[in-house]
Amino acid sequence: MRPGRLLALAWKSIAEHKLRSLLTVSGVVFGVAAVVTMLAIGEGESQAAQEQIRRMGSNNLLLASVKPSEPESGTSANARVLSYGLLEKDLLRIQSTVPEIDLAVPRRDVPVDARVGTRRMRATVFGTSPQYESVANLEVAQGRFLSAADEESRLPVCVLGSEVAKRLFLNTDPLGRDLHVGDNAYRVIGVLSTRGEGTGGTAGLGGESDAAILIPWSTMRERYGSIIVDNRGGSRNREEVELHRITVRAARGDEATVGRVAGALRRLLAEGHPQEDVRLTVPLELLREARETRARWTLILGTIAGISLLVGGIGIMNIMLASVVERTREIGIRRALGAKRRHIVLQFLAETVVLCAIGGSLGMGLSILLPHVLTTVFGLQTIVDPWFLGLAFGIAAGIGLVFGIYPAMRAARLDPVEALRHA
Amino acid sequence: MSDVVRLTEARRTYRMGEEEVHALDGLDLVVPRGEYLAIMGQSGSGKSTLLNILGCLDRLTSGSYELDGKDVSRLDDDRLSHERNRRLGFVFQSYNLIPHLTVLENIEVPMEYAGIRPGEARQRSTELATRLGLGGRLKHRPSELSGGQQQRVAIARALGNDPSLMLADEPTGNLDSATGIEILDLLDTLAAEGRTLIVVTHDRKVAARAHRTIHMLDGKIAREDRRVAEAATP
Numbered sequence: 001m002r003p004g005r006l007l008a009l010a011w012k013s014i015a016e017h018k019l020r021s022l023l024t025v026s027g028v029v030f031g032v033a034a035v036v037t038m039l040a041i042g043e044g045e046s047q048a049a050q051e052q053i054r055r056m057g058s059n060n061l062l063l064a065s066v067k068p069s070e071p072e073s074g075t076s077a078n079a080r081v082l083s084y085g086l087l088e089k090d091l092l093r094i095q096s097t098v099p100e101i102d103l104a105v106p107r108r109d110v111p112v113d114a115r116v117g118t119r120r121m122r123a124t125v126f127g128t129s130p131q132y133e134s135v136a137n138l139e140v141a142q143g144r145f146l147s148a149a150d151e152e153s154r155l156p157v158c159v160l161g162s163e164v165a166k167r168l169f170l171n172t173d174p175l176g177r178d179l180h181v182g183d184n185a186y187r188v189i190g191v192l193s194t195r196g197e198g199t200g201g202t203a204g205l206g207g208e209s210d211a212a213i214l215i216p217w218s219t220m221r222e223r224y225g226s227i228i229v230d231n232r233g234g235s236r237n238r239e240e241v242e243l244h245r246i247t248v249r250a251a252r253g254d255e256a257t258v259g260r261v262a263g264a265l266r267r268l269l270a271e272g273h274p275q276e277d278v279r280l281t282v283p284l285e286l287l288r289e290a291r292e293t294r295a296r297w298t299l300i301l302g303t304i305a306g307i308s309l310l311v312g313g314i315g316i317m318n319i320m321l322a323s324v325v326e327r328t329r330e331i332g333i334r335r336a337l338g339a340k341r342r343h344i345v346l347q348f349l350a351e352t353v354v355l356c357a358i359g360g361s362l363g364m365g366l367s368i369l370l371p372h373v374l375t376t377v378f379g380l381q382t383i384v385d386p387w388f389l390g391l392a393f394g395i396a397a398g399i400g401l402v403f404g405i406y407p408a409m410r411a412a413r414l415d416p417v418e419a420l421r422h423a
Numbered sequence: 424m425s426d427v428v429r430l431t432e433a434r435r436t437y438r439m440g441e442e443e444v445h446a447l448d449g450l451d452l453v454v455p456r457g458e459y460l461a462i463m464g465q466s467g468s469g470k471s472t473l474l475n476i477l478g479c480l481d482r483l484t485s486g487s488y489e490l491d492g493k494d495v496s497r498l499d500d501d502r503l504s505h506e507r508n509r510r511l512g513f514v515f516q517s518y519n520l521i522p523h524l525t526v527l528e529n530i531e532v533p534m535e536y537a538g539i540r541p542g543e544a545r546q547r548s549t550e551l552a553t554r555l556g557l558g559g560r561l562k563h564r565p566s567e568l569s570g571g572q573q574q575r576v577a578i579a580r581a582l583g584n585d586p587s588l589m590l591a592d593e594p595t596g597n598l599d600s601a602t603g604i605e606i607l608d609l610l611d612t613l614a615a616e617g618r619t620l621i622v623v624t625h626d627r628k629v630a631a632r633a634h635r636t637i638h639m640l641d642g643k644i645a646r647e648d649r650r651v652a653e654a655a656t657p
């Protein structure tokens with residue numbers, strides 16, 4: 001018999017028992033959905049991790065000052081100055097004692113009101129060095145980045161984040177013009193490309209530069225005192241922070257090297273910052289965490305998927321065995337009329353496979369829904385590659401083959417004479 | 424070869440634990456082409472066993488069976504299926520139609536297994552059904568037909584691949600006498616067209632229509648009658 005005819009026959013037989021068929025394939029439906037969801041989460045996590053790494057640079061290790069949860073008891077109550085975080089001497093110690101590093105680049109952040117003519121905006125001044133361009137993976141859209149000469153001569157020059165350039169200079173060319181912060185004027189020498197996207201606390205080394213004004217490290221030391229006053233947003237916080245960031249670039253990007261550098265940095269921090277006011281972020285370790293998350297989800301969902309598919313397969317086999325008994329007489333008739341054993345095998349196998357394909361299709365529908373729900377409810381990043389759906393469908397059809405073969409063989413092995421005598 | 428059936432020393436033995444039952448016990452039978460043969464005998468005399476052997480649904484324990492001049496007694500399952508499909512037509516007491524298929528689809532089942540293209544099969548099945556008076560019932564399911572109509576579908580189905588031998592097991596057993604006579608008339612027509620027919624029956628009136636009747640007893644032919652008036656010389 002032709003394949004088309006076989007499938008039509010199978011479809012007809014399934015349509016005869018719609019509810020029974022639907023219940024039979026529910027295990028396959030959920031199994032398939034679990035497989036796709038598992039893959040979607042894995043893919044989502046992996047892409048998220050890769051994106052983070054791409055932003056932070058896989059050779060990089062990030063040290064960031066974090067405000068301790070309780071103010072230091074030593075601070076005078078009247079002064080109300082909170083002192084914490086990375087120190088310049090940390091930078092020097094890193095540069096001189098940690099092996100296998102290329103660079104350690106400092107950054108200090110000061111929140112300011114920036115002004116050009118009558119236009120104003122809140123921005124953050126980054127005091128940093130020329131190497132920051134490369135470690136932070138920045139791209140200069142116009143003009144140039146800070147240079148060693150700027151650093152040397154402590155010039156009042158600045159490079160603008162794209163957002164700052166757009167809001168303060170509108171459509172005009174900012175290069176060569178002045179930007180005012182308080183009483184100081186800075187000459188614009190360059191504009192950065194838009195980083196866009198999330199600015200996330202530890203992760204974002206990119207996005208936050210859109211709203212930044214970058215000036216030489218030496219210039220900042222000269223012009224800003226040790227106390228940072230942030231009177232933005234009404235409140236008046238006074239903090240003493242020498243450095244907000246140190247970006248360390250390891251000599252090589254392999255896990256072993258990055259691991260050794262991370263170890264050395266942790267030892268330094270343990271000594272110098274027992275109050276835990278500095279956080280170390282290692283992109284490569286984030287990748288490992290992402291892999292672990294992925295492995296965890298794969299295990300959970302893989303188990304669910306496996307059990308669902310197994311139960312689904314057994315359910316299908318059970319129904320097909322019942323169907324063989326129910327249709328013993330039909331099998332006898334077909335054999336008498338000339339059906340070979342393989343015709344009978346194919347007939348029942350086609351039925352199971354069509355049944356499973358229906359289950360697979362329903363499962364694919366659910367597979368598009370379920371990752372979406374996980375993303376909305378748990379905030380898990382999920383990506384449903386069309387390829388996963390194809391795979392899931394294939395698995396469902398495979399289940400049909402595997403669990404359909406036994407009932408089909410049973411049907412084919414029936415003795416025609418006995419089968420014809422069957423009530 | 425003009426003999427359709429040539430059974431020689433046919434034995435079919437069932438083993439029931441220690442006991443052996445000789446359902447066919449060294450039976451010889453020759454059926455020339457075009458003969459209409461009736462088989463009678465008490466229950467347990469071996470009629471069904473003989474019919475299963477003749478229909479290639481079962482194999483002899485010993486002896487030989489030539490169907491259409493071809494020895495089929497040692498064929499494997501696939502070859503036997505092929506012989507059933509091409510050379511044999513079955514008519515059963517309980518019709519044995521497939522319930523979820525229509526009249527035409529039922530008639531087409533053996534054609535499908537013979538690899539006949541769907542278009543041609545549809546044409547053939549329609550012709551057969553119309554010829555057997557089922558023209559208005561082509562798309563009906565068996566449950567929507569009377570017993571007589573169902574048996575006509577079964578006969579149409581048996582004729583589908585133009586068999587060398589038609590086998591009928593109590594074809595009127597489930598029918599009232601008027602309908603039974605219709606079916607018997609139909610079989611007479613087929614015999615008159617030169618088809619070779621073997622009918623198992625309990626009913627003398629049925630056997631009376633055949634050219635020859637064999638009476639079975641304990642797996643052997645005990646006696647045979649030949650109808651004198653229209654002796655079977657095709």
Ligand SMILES: Nc1ncnc2c1ncn2[C@@H]1O[C@H](COP(=O)(O)OP(=O)(O)O)[C@@H](O)[C@H]1O
Nearest residue numbers: 437444446464465466467468469470471472473
């Ligand atoms: N499958 C079987 N297993 C064992 N014995 C059988 C089987 N089929 C038939 N027989 C025996 O073979 C003999 C002939 O049976 P059967 O051919 O059915 O006779 P009939 O059709 O004339 O009633 C009987 O004794 C019966 O019990």
Ligand SMILES: [Mg+2]
Nearest residue numbers: 467470471472
């Ligand atoms: Mg019998």
